[in-house]
Amino acid sequence: MPKIKRIYLDHAATTPVDPVVFAKIRPYFSEKFGNPMSVHSFGQEAMAAVDQARVQVAYFLRCQPKEIVFTSGATESNNLAIRGTLKAYQAKKENQGVIPHIITTQFEHHCVLNTCQELEKEGQIEVTYLSVYADGLVRLADVKRALKSNTILVSVMYVNNEIGTVQPIVEIGQLLREAHSVERIARNSKRSTFRDTRSKILFHTDATQAVNYFDCDVNKLDVDLLSLSGHKIYGPKGVGALFIRDKSAITHVQSGGDQEAGMRAGTHNVPGIVGMAEAIRQIKSSKSKVKNNEILKLRNYLIKKVLKEIPKSHLNGSLDQRSPNNANFRFDDVEGEGLILSLDMEGVAASTGSACSSGSLDPSHVLLALGLKHEQAHGSLRLTLGKSTTKQEIEYAVKILKKIVSRLRKISGDVLKEFK
């Protein structure tokens, strides 16, 4: 096998910009550089590009272009979805003094989880954090049980960023619609002179890790809010979007100019927006479908090989309900951080979990939510494949991984012996 220099198996953290995408955004730096809000031709040229990008994103989500708000990334989108829903709720006179209720899961990305926890700590909301089971999935019955009369928002991620498990978004969407209908009928029948117009509980999904591989038709999913990011789909960093079905249900959180119909102030990141839209357009191509199938096969090969060749290795989360590019292992008696560093020295880029909290020494909150013990949650390895991943790379990565796990186990064994 020829020497492989660097193998990137961390596509859930970020992806390289596709050369086709880069070619598309290039003119928007120094040539078509206008501010889309300017009325002159330079501005109109830039706005035309933003408008076209909006149509492309909307086409992918099967929504109206006006329902798309461009942001600086999924973190901002998720903050806007939650904080914006709360602000709109609080602004209504009839809601004054009411503490609304939000339902989310224990293993959301930190940008959802921390937002909920902070608002909860500030006394602005109450939150139910849904349990996640060993398969890495939430249960519909738990969502149903968590619903309260003051619930205003349910936020459940489409695909988990660490273990790649796919949540039952369609089913939750349906449940919320039915719950709303039933309740409205019940309430209306009690008071015949009063037609209940209470708003539906909003349903938000963070689809950041889903866009590459899963259907994001917002009507099929029955979501009111959906977040996505450019840099996870071979588009640029610094750009994201939020689908908002009903803008009257959301208040902006960043104030300023009139951009994005008042939903998000700040000069449009034109190359970013154009790039994210082009990346999304690429996902729909037949070439991309073939690629995704290859990724799935390679990923299955990787999982099989690791579980077979490395003793005491385990897959975290369901294999079936899982993003085709994600593998997340744990190895008994091996600490994840040391594993990652050793892999990196051998040219294999992997991660223990979310890059966003890699600075933290805490065990993965995702794996803890699955019911793993602290030492197990510390020993995880996430390998996420991408468009460029080859079988040769997988072969090499497993070979190296096997060697390292064995060496680390030997070291920890030796250390334990010394203490005896």
Next chain:
Amino acid sequence: MPKIKRIYLDHAATTPVDPVVFAKIRPYFSEKFGNPMSVHSFGQEAMAAVDQARVQVAYFLRCQPKEIVFTSGATESNNLAIRGTLKAYQAKKENQGVIPHIITTQFEHHCVLNTCQELEKEGQIEVTYLSVYADGLVRLADVKRALKSNTILVSVMYVNNEIGTVQPIVEIGQLLREAHSVERIARNSKRSTFRDTRSKILFHTDATQAVNYFDCDVNKLDVDLLSLSGHKIYGPKGVGALFIRDKSAITHVQSGGDQEAGMRAGTHNVPGIVGMAEAIRQIKSSKSKVKNNEILKLRNYLIKKVLKEIPKSHLNGSLDQRSPNNANFRFDDVEGEGLILSLDMEGVAASTGSACSSGSLDPSHVLLALGLKHEQAHGSLRLTLGKSTTKQEIEYAVKILKKIVSRLRKISGDVLKEFK
């Protein structure tokens, strides 16, 4: 004179990315594409670039690298400065029940003004909006008079985005420091057993339009918070920064991952950050100083020529205390919007004021703040020069402007006659 195709005189709205800057950011899209928060080599390579950019920005502002927080633009920086100060204040137990006071000016950019107005409307703060005088400047005496015992923040822009006037930032900074010392001594002398540790009133300046031309040494300016943007300085769109002297005085407003020491969650826009830093580095070059001098000369030539050749034309705001690239005129009996559109048809890109509110039909809040009447504030023309502006372009622009003003006056004259 040869035919000039398109002349861009709207550099206050946005600037093209400098080819040197573009060359610098190019590798960060598809090659050095790592997520800076990843621990492996791809991530470290990206983080090294972010770190170096932070050093470059800090060098320009004469502060510590750790005092720089990267954002998605000046709008986010300004929101963070104001909302973050308020959040940190509200989080302290001793401040519960106290409505803090913020001082700003009537002619701030909308991202400061709207933020203050919205927080005021929500009952979270009280605000003093300082008057601006006909010269486009605030007065130190007004700042002093506005100070109250519950004042926590003063936010005054360095250079106004519409009329380019330069505010007395150094003097305001000094005033606030002195006011703080005097008050502390007075309070401490009264209660000898109690050492007053009340925080200094924070001083924020939006330096977005100043960075190209003015000294942004945060110690000379005596500011605690300073906002800047990439795309106004020949860097990319979608990136900005906030200087924060004391991070304990600010609470983040966007929650999520551990980026930016917890001050701003969300994956770093690596090419954007690298590009903004390179753009800032270019400003310090001697070539840039020569360029700025040329811009000043051209701008003065433009103002002189317009005021001389076009009857009933006026310059809005002080000529002396003004950014070297800004000219803002009004022409009696001429409506600004028509002027801009006519100029655009002749290939000259100009604006009536801020691009961020170009969708609005309201007269410029900046010009109203200067004491102009509604019809005067509707008739403004902002011409902002840049590095590429030539004398030939200025000659052509004035020629066209003269023709258009005359034509528009004739039309409005004819219309008036018909009504007689």
